[in-house]
Amino acid sequence: MNEIAVAWxxxxxxxxxxxxxxxxxxxxxxxxxFKTVKDIAIFTDKRLIIKDSPTLAPKKVETYVLPYRTIQMxxxxxxxxxxxxxxxxxxxxxxxxxxxxxxxxxxxxKFEQLLSRVIIG
Numbered sequence: 001m002n003e004i005a006v007a008w009x010x011x012x013x014x015x016x017x018x019x020x021x022x023x024x025x026x027x028x029x030x031x032x033x034f035k036t037v038k039d040i041a042i043f044t045d046k047r048l049i050i051k052d053s054p055t056l057a058p059k060k061v062e063t064y065v066l067p068y069r070t071i072q073m074x075x076x077x078x079x080x081x082x083x084x085x086x087x088x089x090x091x092x093x094x095x096x097x098x099x100x101x102x103x104x105x106x107x108x109x110k111f112e113q114l115l116s117r118v119i120i121g
Contacts, residue, residue, distance in 0.1 A: 003096045003097065004096065004097050004098070004099050005093070005095050005096035005097060005098055006064065006098055006099075007098070007099035007100070007101070008036050008037075008041060008050060008052070008098075008099075008100055008101070009036060009037050009086075009100070009101035009102075009103065010034040010035070010036055010041055010100060010101065010102050010103065010106055010111075011034070011035045011036060011037060011103045011105070011106075012034065012035050012103065012105045012106065013032065013033070013034055013035075013106065014033050014034060014035045014040065015033055016030050016033040016040065016042050017040065020033075020040060020042055020049065020051060023049060023063070024044065025046070028044050028045060028046050028047075029044060029045045030042060030043070030044050031043045031044060031045055031114065031117065031118055032114055034106070036050070036052065038052065038053045039051040039052050039053055039061070041100075043114060043118055044118075045118065046067065046068065047065055047066060047067045047068060048064075048065070048066040048068070048118075049063065049064070049065055049066075050063070050064040050065075050066075051063050052064065066091075066093065066098070068118055068119050070093045070094045070095070071091050071092070071093050071119050072092045072093060072094070073091075073092045074089055074090060074091045074092065074112075074115055074119075075089065075090050075092075076088070076089045076108050076111070076112050077089075078108050079104065085103070085104060086101060086102045086103040086104045086106070087101075087102040087104075087106070087108040087111075088100070088101050088102065089102065089108070089111065089112070089115070
């Protein structure tokens with residue numbers, strides 16, 4: 001599959017809000033949380049949880065859950081030097097590719113270490 005299934009942009013590292021913590025299993029641990037353009041992305045030791053509000057329906061919240069076992073590989077690309085707006089990571093999964101934009105406050109190497117930790121173990 002070569003299509004982009006979904007795409008998000010992570011803006012900065014943050015803390016998981018209480019309503020997101022309620023989604024966790026009893027033995028699940030939060031590894032990292034990032035503010036997205038509108039909501040939040042939470043990396044646990046078992047899955048990626050994205051809470052997303054559509055632009056045209058700000059009171060509506062969609063929750064996406066990606067178990068790490070569905071990720072087959074990833075790639076990372078830094079923003080370069082000219083007009084550096086951040087980096088980009090693509091996850092190849094069983095449903096297609098997921099594009100994650102990283103604003104320049106998020107270090108690509110540190111983010112890839114996070115992926116290694118949660119996906120490879």
